[in-house]
Amino acid sequence: MDRTLETTETSFDVIEAIQDLEGATLSELRDRMDLPKSTLYYHLNTLERRGYLIKERGEYNVGLKFLVHGxxxxxxxxxxxxxxxxxxxxxxxxxxxxxxxxxxxxxxxxxxxxxxxxxxxxxxxxxxxxxxxxxxxxxxxxxxxxxxxxxxxxxxxxxxxxxxxxxxxxxxxxxxxxxxxxxxxxxxxxxxxxxxxxxxxxxxxxxxxxxxxxxxxxxxxxxxxxxxxxxxxxxxxxxxxxxxxxxxxxx
Structure with a gap:
């Protein structure tokens, strides 16, 4: 099996979970993904800063930047x-x-x-x-x-x-x-x-x-x-x- 980078896999898992939930808070994602709060926060913060997630009223959602790639x-x-x-x-x-x-x-x-x-x-x-x-x-x-x-x-x-x-x-x-x-x-x-x-x-x-x-x-x-x-x-x-x-x- 080809090797993959676990941190990258986790970031994509976060994105897919947010889309499946149609938007999610940090606590909802913790319940869904069973990840440490600090680990999940770092992934969310990185994706948000790069424009791939947005945060509105405490809830994360998929950002429109994905449209560029699509x-x-x-x-x-x-x-x-x-x-x-x-x-x-x-x-x-x-x-x-x-x-x-x-x-x-x-x-x-x-x-x-x-x-x-x-x-x-x-x-x-x-x-x-x-x-x-x-x-x-x-x-x-x-x-x-x-x-x-x-x-x-x-x-x-x-x-x-x-x-x-x-x-x-x-x-x-x-x-x-x-x-x-x-x-x-x-x-x-x-x-x-x-x-x-x-x-x-x-x-x-x-x-x-x-x-x-x-x-x-x-x-x-x-x-x-x-x-x-x-x-x-x-x-x-x-x-x-x-x-x-x-x-x-x-x-």
Whole structure:
């Protein structure tokens, strides 16, 4: 296992605890983290002085400085901007939620999300999601070699509803269906009441950039809907991959 610095790990644990608690006092964090008061105070004071935490009326919360890093991460590659445009176009075309996700450290990260006119719920950008139980995750995994799929499952396991796969063998069968169908489906595997369709977006060299998805509530998800949404989804992916190829040719 790679070595890590314990003090850095603790600082990130503090940040994540504050976000989970939606703001916390020093005593609330002590109860949550079981750290000495002095140790916790030094971490809080350092993070506050660097601008990553704010303190209001005795309560600590996550600072807006993280937006600088998040925005940089979303725009550091020109391909991500092309993906943003494709996500917006697909959402407007189908009047549904659409997003673009990438794999990072074996988890699915949503970097662009657009809420369509008939959609009601949005997703939190940057939220890490389980790959084997999401449509975008399965779309990406279907492009990976079996060894990489097994590595991701070994590290992150399976999370989701009782419809989610529970073994590598079951997941591999579902990934084969993705390849045969041409897109991945999430039929309430990740969250009850939510379904999705997704397809992988690849670079000209065949490597995976991410996955473009459309999401809708389960009561509107059936075979007819899948058939009607499959073509717009495929066309959006083809258009994005065409723009990626043009971009690489011009470099």
């Amino acid at each position: 925005q940089y991460a979303r725009t550091r590659r020109p391909e991500f901007e092309l993906a943003r445009e494709s996500t917006s176009r697909l959402a407007n075309q189908l009047n549904e939620n659409a997003d673009f996700s990438v794999e990072e450290h074996g988890q699915l990260m949503v970097i662009h999300h657009v809420v369509g006119e008939s959609a009601k719920h949005g997703f939190q950008l940057g939220q890490a999601e389980n790959m084997p139980t999401t449509a975008a995750g399965k779309a990406i995994l279907a492009e990976y070699p079996r060894s990489r799929v097994e590595e991701i499952v070994a590290e992150h396991g399976f999370e989701g509803t009782d419809r989610a796969p529970t073994s590598v063998g079951e997941l591999l069968d579902r990934l084969e269906t993705v390849r045969e169908r041409g897109f991945a489906v999430n039929d309430e595997e990740w969250v009850e009441g939510l379904c999705a369709m997704s397809g992988a977006v690849t670079h000209p060299d065949g490597s995976v950039l991410g996955a473009l998805s459309v999401m809708l509530p389960s009561f509107r998800f059936d075979e007819e809907t899948m058939e009607s949404y499959a073509l717009p989804l495929r066309e959006s992916i083809d258009r994005l991959e065409g723009r990626l190829e043009s971009q690489y040719r011009s470099e």
